[in-house]
Amino acid sequence: MELLLDLHPDAYPLEGFRRRQLLDWVYGQGAGTFDAMTNLPAATRQELEHTYLLNPFRLIETVRSADGSVKYLFTLQDGRQMEAVYMPYLDRKTICVSTMVGCPARCAFCATGAMGFGRNLTPGEIVGQVLAVAGGEDIAPREIRNLVFMGMGEAMLNYDNTMLAARILLHPDALGMSKRRVTLSTVGIAKGIRRLAAEDDLGIKLAISLHAPDEETRKRIIPTGQVNSIEEIMSAAREYQDVTGRRITMEYTMLRGINDHLWQAELLAELLRGLVSHVNLIPMNPWPGSDFESSTEEQIQAFYDLLEARGVDVSVRRSRGRDAGAACGQLALKRPNAHSGGAA
Ligand code: SF4
Structure with a gap:
């Protein structure tokens, strides 16, 4: 049906x-x-x-964090499971939606990546997360005004479904979200960044999860062959900015002893020269079984200071929902058979 x-x-x-x-x-x-x-x-x-x-969903459970964030775990029609995260702030209600069950990108610091890839979500399964979470929170769906495609999955590898979902989210007869409040995050699919630049009527924001300014470190963090080289990503990012004129957010998860050296901050500043961007430094969110740990507060501060001294627009983003396993990089299903048909 x-x-x-x-x-x-x-x-x-x-x-x-x-x-x-x-x-x-x-x-x-x-x-x-x-x-x-x-x-x-x-x-x-x-x-x-x-x-x-x-x-399309059956709600399995919600996990509430002390900071108000709520992780929603759903079962889909085919029995697979996925998650969305609701983050209420004083001035806005935000949802982080998934675009896949699992993820093929396999970022080494990410619990979702460790699950492997299950399947792409359909446009309705992406948009439906907003409706299901609104129902769970007893609010009208249109009260959720901010949305990030940063849950499970690499949105650019499910490009067509994600774009149709974005068009439904923005449509005035549907959820009527503002394009300035919808952000798509990619781990670095240059072709997708260029395609997004060409969707000039859409106008949603772009975030690139760079995580390292040098190829060797980036390959260690994101070992999949599906993402492009830093050079290709930066070239696509510059093209995107030339076409759209929009600022790009660079996400950088701080991993102790891996990508938090000051020479890497220097290299990052060099890489971003001439690009209108904002760098989010994100202390890594722990999960059981991870080989990585977060950089120390001192190292994050030193990294931040160096970037700022080089004129980079930078902030440190404290993830919400850490105690509920709902923060960036923590989304993975803790129930038996949760990832019933996946590749890993
Ligand atoms: S960080 Fe994002 S792209 Fe990387 S494995 Fe996790 S869900 Fe996939």
Whole structure:
């Protein structure tokens, strides 16, 4: 049965007034069933019920962090499981969504990478995370105004589904998010960065998880052959900026004794010269079985100071949800058979 959420809002099955009513039930009210859509004729509801699946998830559990972040664990229709993270701030509500079950990028510091790759999520399974989390938090889906594609998976390796999901998120008849509040993160797929630059009507923000300024260290951190060299990534990043004029965020997970040497800060500053960027230094978030540990506070400060002295726009990002296993690099399923069909 087709998942209704996989459809672009312009392709919804009803027309005119009824189409808008249906979209409002789905995205405005977060209706969990067709039956709840009381202003649609009963026959229409029945037809929808027989043709479309409305909810692609079953909620397995939520894990609440002391800082208010909540990790949501879902089972999909095929029995596989994935996670999303809700992060309420005083002035905004943010969600971090997954684009895959597992991840083929296998970043060495990341619990998701250690799971291996399961499968790509469909557009509706990506967008549906917003609806499911809003339902779990008892808020309207449109109250969630900020979204990052930084959960499980490498979004650029599920490019088409992620782009359709982004278009649904931004569509005024669906979730109506602002493009300035949606960020796509990639570990360095140059082709994807160039394709994103060409989607000029979309206008979402780009973050690149660089993690190292030298090839040897980067290969140690991200051993997969699917990502490009630093030179290719930087070339694509410059092209992206030439075309879009948008600032790029560079994510840099601080790994003790691996990528936190001051010569690497020098090299990073050199690499970023001429690019309008902001560097996020992220202390590594621990998870059981990881071979890495976070840089010390002193080393992070020294790295930060050197970048700042070289004129780099930099900040240290403290991840939320660490105690709930919901922070960057910690998303992995802790239940037996969680990754039922995956490659690893
Ligand atoms: S950090 Fe992101 S890209 Fe790397 S393995 Fe984890 S989920 Fe995949």
